Amino acid sequence: MTWYNHYGNFRHGHAGDQVNVLKRHVVEDLVRQTGQHDQREIFAEPAGDPGLIGPGSVSWELHSDVSAVTIAGTASIVMELLHPSVVAGVGQQSNYREQPYRRAQTTFGWVVTTTFGSTRAAEALIERVKRMHSRVNGTRPDGEPYRALDPELIGWVHTCIPWGVMTAYERFNRPLSIEEKDRYLAEQSVVGLMSGADEVPTTVAELEAYIEEMRPKLAVGDLTREFFDFLIGGPLGALVPPGPLARPVKRFQVEAGLSLMPRWAQEMTGFDRPEVAQRLLHAPSMQTYARLLRWSFGTPPWRALADERVGVEAETGATSPIGSAVPA
Helix, strand or coil, X not given: CCEECCCCCECCCCCCCHHHHHXXXXXXXXXXXXXXXXXXXXXXXXXXXXXXXXXXXXXXXHHCCHHHHHHHHHHHHHHHHCCHHHHHHHHHXXXXXXXXXXHHHHHHHHHHHHHHCCHHHHHHHHXXXXXXXXXXXXXXXXCCEEECCCHHHHHHHHHHHHHHHHHHHHHHCCCCCHHHHHHHHHHHHHHHHHHCCCCCCCCHHHHHHHHHHHHHHCCCCHHHHHHHHHHHHCCCCCCCCCCCCHHHHHHHHHHHHHCCCCHHXXXXXXXXXXXXXXXXXXXXXXXXHHHHHHHHHECCHHHHHHHHHHCCCCCCCCECCCCCCEEC
């Protein structure tokens, strides 16, 4: 297979370049799980369109960091699923077990398309998801009815994503000021409100109050534990060689990913570990993975194409030779 970047340049140099081979494997593995998200009709057209959020935003900075969006995934999704109505809809009416990459690809695609896609593409995706969710209605195991278009559920699911990305970015990239965090949450609130939420947090203070308000409504039940088993036994996450150590290694990955969550949420899930273990084991492994992803991807294709659309010149050397995994 010959690999090119989205500008059509040959991507991994001579065959003996072991560095580029490693980069290629890292990119291929993540793209296999999260999708490519390099469609010109979504990210590069029409020229001059800023999209829903636009360049110069905190969202463009944070969501250009492949590692932050990727590492946030497990904690964000588990936080969502701690709401009994959300996990009921996922557990009863989705096929994540049969199509294990679908959830990761759609969530990742949601984040980058609503941020970097054209206004038309972002609005179309939001409307498509709303139509799909209009059919997701049912009854929880405890007898309570639920509907996916309930504004409270939309608000919770929305909030868990920017919360996770912001937390991962600050932990594995650089500290963010309160002003930057407030700007980010306000930018992302546009997506949440367009999706059907009545209100979502737009400042750090509102976010902290909102999570505390939602906390009594969260729980772990049989459907949640089934999803935990899927995380440990399924194919998502960094590559793990098959064998007797595969399951313990996958559990370690899940524990490390969930270490982004508040301590009370970790304890609720049963994936909590002593702080010393998180500091000496989880944090270094996550930091290494974050650096590996950034090194391998450089400027991701969705950001490079969006820069092209709005007329922003890419920084010299910002795009990795294999930054966009597009097989030719």
